[in-house]
Amino acid sequence: MTIKGKPTSLDIAHLAGVSQPTVSRALRGSPMVSPETRRRILAIARELNYKVDKNASNLRCQQSGTLALLFFEEPAPDDASINPFFLSMLGSITRACAQRGFDLLISFQQLSSDWHADYEDSHKADGIILLGYGDYLEARTRLQQLVEQGTRFVRWGAALPGQPGVSIGCDNYQGGLDVGHHLLARGCRRIAFLGDASEHYPEFQERYRGLAAALTAAGLAADPDLQVDAVTTEQAGFEAATALLQGGAEFDAVFAASDLIAIGAMKALHEHGLRVPEDVAVAGFDDIPLASFVTPGLTTVQQDTRQAGTILVESLLALIAGEAAGSRTIPARLVLRGSTGA
Amino acid sequence: MTIKGKPTSLDIAHLAGVSQPTVSRALRGSPMVSPETRRRILAIARELNYKVDKNASNLRCQQSGTLALLFFEEPAPDDASINPFFLSMLGSITRACAQRGFDLLISFQQLSSDWHADYEDSHKADGIILLGYGDYLEARTRLQQLVEQGTRFVRWGAALPGQPGVSIGCDNYQGGLDVGHHLLARGCRRIAFLGDASEHYPEFQERYRGLAAALTAAGLAADPDLQVDAVTTEQAGFEAATALLQGGAEFDAVFAASDLIAIGAMKALHEHGLRVPEDVAVAGFDDIPLASFVTPGLTTVQQDTRQAGTILVESLLALIAGEAAGSRTIPARLVLRGSTGA
DNA sequence: CTGAAAGCGCTTACAG
């Protein structure tokens, strides 16, 4: 007997001399199949390289065994500009999905496009993971829509009160506080902050608040002139630091809202003949792989991406299973390297 | 009329007072539907936020509208160690898929695991894109299996004669040649190569061959003692350069098989008190985003990831459509920066 | 322990 095209469970059934449902049961490990029958079926299935058709089983079961990962980044002109931190998250999310037998569908979406719930509505995914340092105030409306439509989703971001849906994020405030304390302990007094510190970017805002709290505790105040907006790219960090230098601002340290910003800032400092850390100490946030490989190594705040990915996936699976899942904050950890003289 | 759960085409049909197939036709833009009927159906569909159930339509049409992207990297202990170059490819592949209305399923696989054709056999994907600097000789057997099973796939890699399946790669030989010529023109005579140069890694081997050809053309010879194996990580580059330095090797330039290796090597040189480019010139390969942001900027060979992603997707879609598709090589472009004194 | 039956939500000939 020759089978044209991919084998189906009916083909296996004919070959094994049983009914098609029995094949299905055997393949799914149902206890209601005799060991002998199961063995025969599995052997044939293996020989034919049979794989259950996911479209059929998903249709029947009304679920997909797939999660969708959506990046909602600022419109980026070039493909290469994905933040390495998120790519590290991507790795751990992929792994967490695989461990639980879920596939991962990914998509890089503009904040502006009309993706909301598309993946779930079309049954392509059972739930959605949102990742990205986008403008929170713009994203908020869409998150609200998702909640109203009953879409299952979790997002990586500042886990603050009053947000729609489930957010998993690290303790940005504590991280900023730690960096502030550290820089102050190294003798820095005028600490510039590179990154948006408004409610548009709650994570950066929290980091800035942590820094400001450290300054206040030391009897100092955060100087608004030393805060320069920057999105999360080396280029933005380079430009922000350059602007600060050309504006004649005086500072002895830079706390960048992300490592990419910090690396761009270090380049600008270098080009202006300033030494790191002798003239200006620099600290970042994220601990991307390259943070330890720039010269000098970059002091930064590590976010545990492995843990983050696991929690994101587990929280989403809980939502899908109809269980409760709340927002959570994971710890941040200061990592000392040469850029602050450590 | 209230609908429980997600609306189906049958719900729309009832509401519009037509049959269910007519709804399907209208939604798919069939010309065999009167404008008036179509308008009514589309309005209702929009209002109910109806989306075609992909599982059902895929089952019916026997295709998935999805491509699978599989990374087959060396077993990596930590999630963060994905080569930024591939992540850049990931971005362009995602975009190319989206433009053509295909979804992208991704998976990070070990070379050792038993994924071959799993995605396609289970109808989860119509075809597979393979990405990774794995050991080619190990991968080869699996590629051969894929070809035999009739799986549609394309891979990024050295497009050399005699390989199973379709390979898309850049002109590694020309890139290595360009780097060699450039370093020689800067006065370098003893050029170390960091990276495996055996047939296990044909891309690296080609880069090395290019370098060797440049040396030969200048009346010099490649010194085997100056070639040190290294996989594509900063750590490996750091270790390879350190080994070279501690072994007392004399060299005035380093050509790293990838930017990550180069960045690790630069750190090692720095720690040994050697200046780049004054004491040792350094060049890499890939032009990852950070290459321009390390200090000094890294001279490297750019592979056009946008074009690569587009060609990979187009070639795969051609295979899926039953058309012929062959291996292709895309140009490499030397990018000069401070690390070679440019 | 196994089989006959129904049905998941679509798409596509086949009639009219």
Added chain:
DNA sequence: CTGAAAGCGCTTACAG
């Protein structure tokens, strides 16, 4: 231009 019918390949009550 539209509808009735069949069927994609599964899974899961329901009988026995």
